[in-house]
Structure formats: structure tokens, C-alpha cells
Amino acid sequence: MNTARKLKRIHSIADFRAAARRVLPRMVFDYVDGGAGTESTLAENAAAFERFRLVSAAPADVSKRSLAISLFGGEFPLPLIVAPLGLASSFWVKGELALARGAAQHGIPWVLSNNASVMLDEAMAAGDGPKWFQLYVPPSREATKTWARLANEAGFEALQITVDTLVPSRRLRDIRRGFSMPFAWTPAKLFDVVTHPDWTSRIGPHGIPRPQLMFHVPWGASGAAPDMRTRLSPALDWDLIRWFRDEWKKPLMVKGLADPRQAKIALDAGIDAIVISNHGGRQLDGAVATIEILPEFVAEVGGKLPILIDSGFRTGADVVKALALGATAVQIGRAAAYAVATAGEAGVAHAIGLLRSEIDSTMALCGITRIGDLNPSLIRRRGGER
């Protein structure tokens, strides 16, 4: 089926998930879709949005509306950011570039993971949208410094340090399917790919995607490390982040905060924005849903620090709830991953377009015309509390 016809049938992120499930080999779909441990955080991320209900302020004149937001001294047309997605080239050929171009069609930032299969110069050339970089901090400071230099020289406008991945998590779907690096074929994996011919005919000629970008920077004395366990620094604390603040002069974000008490430390450390995240339920199993703790973060920083948030956002209503509770913008992870797996750049652009119209209509039905006018009076907790 051609792309335009395929996308005509897709009306929600849930539709994109179903389409991705059909096209991707099970091991790749499970890598995208799965979570850590019992997947209780993954389930909680979805369930939590149901506890926050919207209270429309209608009647109101909503004939003129804007979804624009301000961040880091600039204006963005939508309160959305495409989150870093490692190994995106296993979803689509050069999937990272398709994500970048899809985001650029809407003028929203796209974050390149350093666990990517494309090089920095290719990434920078992909579309003319805002480009941010995400760093998994390696064990060596020398290597960390090199990443900052390379990302800066390449032209990335902002950087996110991910802090919720101090050690790798146990993702049982990946373990059971053998989706790990270095990749080794088994009869079950071969069967998996031959029974998904669309994916295989697209990706096959390019070979199994490897995180080349990760290997690009020497990992310290031992050189390139073979797997995730040795690629991450388990000694990532605020001292290191403060040190990094001096290495990276452009906007710096800490991604993966869950404890509201960390917000003030971030502010004092000169961080430009925080990203409340539980990594989409892929790291600490049993973690609290991000929307649940957002109000505490907002109370801690009192408007002094922009708050980005991700984990579990699938609809415009989810996004509006977070903005009403005080978030500045929302990062989308799997929503973009399912879309790029389904239809590459066009899929990503379509997914963002769907979210844009859902945000717009939710806001309008709430009687609100500007993102800045969303506020906590539009939210009731199930059970009646604010």
C-alpha cells in the first residue's frame, strides 16, 4: 500500500501503534513497545492520565487560537518535542533522519540520541528544524567532553543529559527475544524477519543497524565498548553535571528527573530546563507516573525553570493536561517511534499533525485560546481533589 493511502487510515497514535505492530518484526516492535521488569510503570504511565480529568471553562470565544510556546528565548509553533530514540534505524532506514525531517515539517525540536546509527553531520543536514542532542554520559570525562565538543561543533542547539539510566534496566521482552548488542542471529530471529517482508525488504539491504555514533567517540582508555553496561557511567551525580555545565555553553537540560527535590538543585546548578521522565517505563520499574509528580515540581521551581515532561503521552488531551498543570512542553517517544516505523518521515509528520489537531480541539473545547492560559483550574483529580 502506498504511504498516502496508508496514512489516510491512521487517525490516532493508537492506530500508529497497531500499524507498527503489523510491520515490525516482533523483536523490534517489542524493543519499541516494551518496558522494564513487570512493565508496571509502562501501565501506570497510561493509567495516570485517566485520574486527571479536564474541566472546560466554556462558554468562551475561541475563534482565534495559537499553540505556540516560548522556550530558551525562542518561539516554537507547538508544545511538542520529539524525544531521543536510540536505534531508530531499526524502525526505518536511517530512522533518525526521518524523525528529524518529520519534526522539521512542523518546526518542532527533535532530539538526537547518541545511541544512534547516523553521524552528526548527516543528522544536522536532515531538515531545517531545531536540533537538540541527548547524551548518555560515558564513564570517561574525556569522552564526555568530546561529546560536548562534537555536538557543539556540529551545531546542535541544546543538550539533554539522561540521568535515569545509571545502570541498564532489565527489559524482559528484549531478553526473551534476544534483542541485544552485539546482535546474533538465531532461527527464531530469522523466522521473525522473513515473516515481516515489508520491514525486511526495506532494512535488509542496509544490514542490521548498529549504533555507529556511539562507537564514534572513544570510550576512554579501553576504546569503544561493546555493550550498554560499559557505555554508561554509573557515577553520574550532580558534581558531574555541574562540571558538564561548564563544558556545554548552550541550553542544558537534565532528562529523567522524578524527585521534585532535585528541581532546586538543577536550578542552582544553572540547568536551563528539566525533563521529568521515567524513560517511558523502560528504566525503573515501579516508578511513579510523571503527570502525578508534575504539580510538585511546579511548586518547587515556581516558574523559574521550564519543565518539560514525557512518558506515556499518546493524545492531545494527555498533552493539554500536563500543560494545564504547569509543564512548558511535552516530549513524545513511542508516538514518534510507531509513526516512523509505519511510514518514515511522512508518518512522523502525520503523527505530529494528529497530536496538533487533538491539542487544538481539546484546548478549544476547554474554552482556551493560548497555551499560556491553560491552568490548574481546568483539572480535577478523580475523587474530587484538585
Ligand SMILES: Cc1cc2nc3c(=O)[nH]c(=O)nc-3n(C[C@H](O)[C@H](O)[C@H](O)COP(=O)(O)O)c2cc1C
Ligand atoms: C525505542 C526507544 C528508544 C529510546 N532511546 C532513548 C535514548 O537513546 N535516550 C534517551 O534519553 N531516552 C530514550 N528513550 C526514552 C525516550 O526519550 C522518552 O523518554 C520516552 O520514550 C517517553 O515515553 P513514551 O515513549 O511513552 O512517550 C527511548 C524510548 C524508546 C521507546
